[in-house]
Amino acid sequence: xxxxxxxxxxxxGLAITIFVIGLNYIRVDNVQKLLQRVEGILYDTRLLxxxxxxxxxxxxxxxxxxxxxxxxxxxGRHPWSRSKVSELVTKLMDAGVVVxxxxxxxxxxxxxxxxxxxAKNKHLPVQSRKQIQRLADSVDFDKEFADTLSNSEVxxxxxxxxxxxxxxxxxxxxxDWKNSTEQLSEIGTFQHVLGNIATLQxxxxxxxFINSVPESDGFIRKASLVLNYQGQLYPSLALEAARVYxxxxxxxxxxxxxxNRSWLQGLSFGSHFIPTxxxxxxxxxYKGRERSFPYISATDVLNERADPALLNGAVAFIGTSAVxxxxxxxxxxxxxxxxxxxxxxxxxxxxxxxxxxxxxxxxLAIVFSLLLLTGFLxxxxxxxxxxxxxxxISLVSFxxxxxxxxxxxxxxxxxxxxxxxxxxxxxxxxYYGSVGFMSANxxxxxxxxxxxxxxPPAYIEKLIHSAKGVELKTERREMSVLFADIRDFTxxxxxxxxxxxxxxxxxxxxxxxxxIFDNKGTIDKxxxxxxxxxxxxxxxxxxxxxxxxxxxxxxxxxxxxxxxRFVEKDWPKIKLGIGISTGEMVVGDMGxxxxxxxxxxxxxxxxxxxxxxxxxxxxxxxxxxxKTYHEIVKHGVICIKIDRIKVKGKLNVVEIYQPLGFATELxxxxxADVLLHEKAIEAYLAGDWxxxxxxxxxxxxxxxxxITFYSILLERIANLVExxxxxxxxxxxxxxSK
Numbered sequence: 001x002x003x004x005x006x007x008x009x010x011x012x013g014l015a016i017t018i019f020v021i022g023l024n025y026i027r028v029d030n031v032q033k034l035l036q037r038v039e040g041i042l043y044d045t046r047l048l049x050x051x052x053x054x055x056x057x058x059x060x061x062x063x064x065x066x067x068x069x070x071x072x073x074x075x076g077r078h079p080w081s082r083s084k085v086s087e088l089v090t091k092l093m094d095a096g097v098v099v100x101x102x103x104x105x106x107x108x109x110x111x112x113x114x115x116x117x118x119a120k121n122k123h124l125p126v127q128s129r130k131q132i133q134r135l136a137d138s139v140d141f142d143k144e145f146a147d148t149l150s151n152s153e154v155x156x157x158x159x160x161x162x163x164x165x166x167x168x169x170x171x172x173x174x175x176d177w178k179n180s181t182e183q184l185s186e187i188g189t190f191q192h193v194l195g196n197i198a199t200l201q202x203x204x205x206x207x208x209f210i211n212s213v214p215e216s217d218g219f220i221r222k223a224s225l226v227l228n229y230q231g232q233l234y235p236s237l238a239l240e241a242a243r244v245y246x247x248x249x250x251x252x253x254x255x256x257x258x259x260n261r262s263w264l265q266g267l268s269f270g271s272h273f274i275p276t277x278x279x280x281x282x283x284x285x286y287k288g289r290e291r292s293f294p295y296i297s298a299t300d301v302l303n304e305r306a307d308p309a310l311l312n313g314a315v316a317f318i319g320t321s322a323v324x325x326x327x328x329x330x331x332x333x334x335x336x337x338x339x340x341x342x343x344x345x346x347x348x349x350x351x352x353x354x355x356x357x358x359x360x361x362x363x364l365a366i367v368f369s370l371l372l373l374t375g376f377l378x379x380x381x382x383x384x385x386x387x388x389x390x391x392x393i394s395l396v397s398f399x400x401x402x403x404x405x406x407x408x409x410x411x412x413x414x415x416x417x418x419x420x421x422x423x424x425x426x427x428x429x430x431y432y433g434s435v436g437f438m439s440a441n442x443x444x445x446x447x448x449x450x451x452x453x454x455x456p457p458a459y460i461e462k463l464i465h466s467a468k469g470v471e472l473k474t475e476r477r478e479m480s481v482l483f484a485d486i487r488d489f490t491x492x493x494x495x496x497x498x499x500x501x502x503x504x505x506x507x508x509x510x511x512x513x514x515x516i517f518d519n520k521g522t523i524d525k526x527x528x529x530x531x532x533x534x535x536x537x538x539x540x541x542x543x544x545x546x547x548x549x550x551x552x553x554x555x556x557x558x559x560x561x562x563x564x565r566f567v568e569k570d571w572p573k574i575k576l577g578i579g580i581s582t583g584e585m586v587v588g589d590m591g592x593x594x595x596x597x598x599x600x601x602x603x604x605x606x607x608x609x610x611x612x613x614x615x616x617x618x619x620x621x622x623x624x625x626x627k628t629y630h631e632i633v634k635h636g637v638i639c640i641k642i643d644r645i646k647v648k649g650k651l652n653v654v655e656i657y658q659p660l661g662f663a664t665e666l667x668x669x670x671x672a673d674v675l676l677h678e679k680a681i682e683a684y685l686a687g688d689w690x691x692x693x694x695x696x697x698x699x700x701x702x703x704x705x706x707i708t709f710y711s712i713l714l715e716r717i718a719n720l721v722e723x724x725x726x727x728x729x730x731x732x733x734x735x736x737s738k
Contacts, residue, residue: 009383009435013428017375020424021368037217039419044219044332046418047286050410051333055288060245060351061314062344063294065092065100066321071299078325082110082141084302086148088318091301093152096312101155101241101347103210103319103327103340106196107168113139146203155241156201157210160190160227168195171207174243175226175233175267177253183262185255186278188213189228208240212329212339213281220331223346225267226253226280233280237317238346239267245315245351246270253280263361274350275358283357283415284342285349286333293344295321317344357415367417374401375424382432390436394429396593398422474588479536480548480580480628481605482521483612484512484555486529487575495572504571505529508562515554519547524599534600537587545582545631549624549659552578556621576621579612581605582628603650610647611656614735618642618658619708626655636663640677642709644685646734653732658706673704680713685731689717 023035065088072078092100114135118124124132137143149156158170170193179185201207213224226233233253235243243251248269256263266275276282287293298318300306319340320327331337349356360366374397381393401421408414486492486508493501509531513523516533520541524532533551535544555576563573583604589596604627611623620642624632629639639657646653660666660674680695693714700710720729 005380007383009432010379012431013375013379013382016427016431017371017379017424020375020420020427021371023420024364024367033216035419036215039417040215040217040219040221040332042418042422043221043415046406046409047332050406051286051288055292056355058348058352060348061294061310062348063296063310063314063316064321064338064340064344065298065301065316065318066295066338066340067298067318067325068295068320069322069324070297072322074299075302078320078322082106082145086141086145088298088302089145089148089152089154091304092311092316095301095306095308097314097316099153099155099241099245099315101208101237101315101317101343102157103237103317103343105156105158105168105194105210106200107194109197109199110141112141142197142199146199149200149203149205153205153244155237155244156196156204156207157237158193158195158207160193160209160211160229162190162192164192164194166192166194168193169198169201170195170229170234171201171204173232173234174206174240174249175235175251175253177233177255179253179255179262183257183260185228185262185264187226187228187233187264187280188224191230193229205244206235206240208235208237210237210339210343212342214330218330220329220337220342221283222281223284223342224279224281225274225276225346225350226264236343236346238343238350239269241315241317241343241347242272242350243269245347246272265361272350272353274353274356277359278361281359282346282349283359284331284345285355285357286331286345287348289333290337290341293341315347317341317347319343354413357409357413359415363416367420370401370421371424374421375428378425378428378432382428382436385432385436387433387436390429390433393593394425394433397425401425474586474590476584477537477587478544478583479534479585479587479600479604480544480582480631481524481535481585481600481608482516482531482533482548482552483579483609484531484533484552485577485612487577487616489529492572492574500571504566507565508574511558511562512555515558516551519551519554520544521547521551522598525597534585534587537600538598543635545580545628546635546637548580548582549622549628549632549637552580552622552624553659553661577612577615578622579608579610579615579624580622580628581608581611581625582631583607583625607647607650607654610650611654614645614647614656617735618706618712620658620706622659623656624659626657629655629657629659632659637661638663638666638671638674640674640705641681643733644731646732648735648737669702670704673699673702676702677705684713684717687729687731689721693717 023031026032067078067080075084089100114132117132118129158168195201196204196207209224209227211224211227212220213222214220215222223236223238225236225239227236235251239251246269251267251269253267254265256265263278264276264280266273267280268274274282294310296306296310301311317340319338321338321340323336327339328336329339329342331342378393378397382390385393401418405416405418408416496504508529509526512531516523516531520539521533521535522538524534526532533548535541535548541547555578559574559576566573581604583602585600585602585604587598587600589598590601591597604625607625611625615621615623623642624639633639638660640660642656642658644653644655660670663671666674676695676699680692680699683689683692683695696710696714696717699705700707700714716733
């Protein structure tokens with residue numbers, strides 16, 4: 001570890017990490033714009049990918065009253081007379097709409113038609129002019145609209161714009177903000193506003209600004225809920241509509257103060273608390289693409305063609321989607337997105353804060369920590385690795401960070417930046433990958449020297465090729481597995497000094513491994529004295545069952561040879577128990593990102609271990625499964641059936657066999673006893689106790705085949721007859737221990 005931490009490659013990795021972290025503090029516009037642009041693209045991708053196919057639904061109905069092309073064809077060009085707007089509000093209220101919010105402001109009074117007539121006809125007699133003047137109040141459409149506003153729940157829009165001269169009037173601020181003029185704040189500040197004329201504003205329930213907050217790439221991803229105007233905070237249109245809808249009297253701004261600086265933490269109204277960033281902004285919780293909310297043409301409302309069910313109990317945002325009126329925005333979910341629908345999305349998020357993505361005030365600290373930790377870990381993990389391993393580490397790191405980022409977004413509703421972390425992973429991968437590629441030949445030699453003693457040479461070659469990109473993928477395959485265990489090893493080991501035990505195991509395992517290698521096997525693992533070997537992976541072997549059994553027979557012969565040598569050293573003799581199973585297994589590189597092993601899993605593997613443990617019970621050296629038996633008899637291997645059993649923890653019946661050797665290697669006496677054995681087992685399984693008893697006695701006297709095993713069967717028969725269990729006999733014996 002210390003060598004890694006002081007290596008040149010590790011230090012370069014740290015330098016790359018520091019460089020990526022430093023991008024946050026490089027105050028160069030082009031650099032920051034590039035970072036924001038790419039981060040914005042990732043944000044948009046994540047948002048679009050996680051938009052539900054089924055749009056969210058709440059009890060509150062939010063609708064858009066659209067002054068569209070159809071409305072302008074039927075009702076005339078925009079802007080409409082205040083009389084028509086008043087009629088629109090009246091019909092909405094009559095239909096049951098509870099709050100109306102205008103994405104429009106009325107900065108100038110509408111000229112009275114009487115004044116127009118008098119101005120055009122100055123030659124009229126005084127008496128006529130007075131008579132016409134009396135009609136002025138009846139066509140004062142501003143007053144008509146104001147009267148409608150005073151009897152309705154309506155929020156008017158206004159626009160902060162420092163490039164224009166202040167016009168219109170703002171209402172008294174409804175936001176309680178305890179901030180002194182000496183304290184600096186990150187909230188946007190304006191000096192000029194385009195408000196509504198006093199007649200309308202004083203009659204309306206409230207007002208909210210309609211400003212949008214595009215990022216440096218022009219996309220609208222966030223919405224400002226508050227802006228500062230002459231030392232007072234004013235709400236956005238959506239925030240004010242939410243306040244009116246919830247019947248809240250005011251909005252409280254909660255800030256954190258340190259010295260002469262103030263950081264906004266969030267806004268509360270009624271029972272709702274909305275966390276914001278220090279600028280008073282939130283991420284817009286887009287419901288979907290354009291027209292995710294119900295759109296109703298304004299002319300359909302005026303002509304009473306709108307669906308009453310959509311209007312009753314709804315909150316209506318009045319705006320326009322007409323291209324000619326230029327209220328279309330570039331957003332994460334569309335580049336021709338109506339601005340009025342942005343307000344609708346924000347309103348729904350304010351009423352249901354649980355759907356709002358949160359931007360934590362410690363986001364920069366989190367990103368700094370993640371970059372530092374990721375850079376440090378990747379530098380440690382990638383140092384001295386081959387290109388394939390580096391790519392794997394990079395992929396795991398990439399997936400891990402993307403998964404964490406998307407989990408925070410999807411489940412926790414927390415938005416975290418992602419681009420810099422992905423950039424760091426890419427740069428470290430490129431650097432360490434190039435270093436690893438240049439040292440590939442050296443690494444391949446290290447692999448060969450490292451694994452020569454554990455796997456066959458052909459497997460070494462495959463490992464070398466895997467360093468070039470070929471992976472030993474996990475797959476299902478028909479295989480054979482062998483378990484070989486020294487009998488009573490615990491007792492035996494107590495007779496050795498630690499040095500002698502190490503030498504003893506080394507001599508045994510070296511010889512055993514050589515036998516397995518010679519028969520195309522692969523050492524899966526050593527566990528103390530236990531050897532686990534597999535066939536037909538990673539290299540294909542059509543005769544895997546036969547090669548496994550040959551290895552087992554040779555291992556038994558090996559124990560006889562080793563025992564003679566061990567006696568000469570005053571060491572105890574050894575005896576093996578071997579279990580072999582054949583079947584479908586899952587094989588491949590398995591484990592954690594820190595350590596993997598090429599190994600096998602599956603029921604067939606477990607069966608091999610179980611039947612190995614039964615060799616001592618039956619007094620035999622080798623036991624194989626029925627699947628193994630059926631594979632090897634085709635190759636001339638003579639076996640005898642030992643039992644039909646259920647192993648502990650399994651419901652399936654298993655037949656187990658003992659391989660004796662190839663037919664050409666067995667004596668005639670043994671072959672004769674094999675035939676007698678088959679008859680005895682058939683009689684035993686069929687419940688013909690007398691015949692089985694007689695034949696088993698003959699076999700026991702012959703001593704060519706396992707004596708202990710025949711004693712076990714004779715004892716079972718005696719118990720079955722004595723306990724009168726014969727009528728329920730199915731030939732299956734259940735083992736209660738592993």
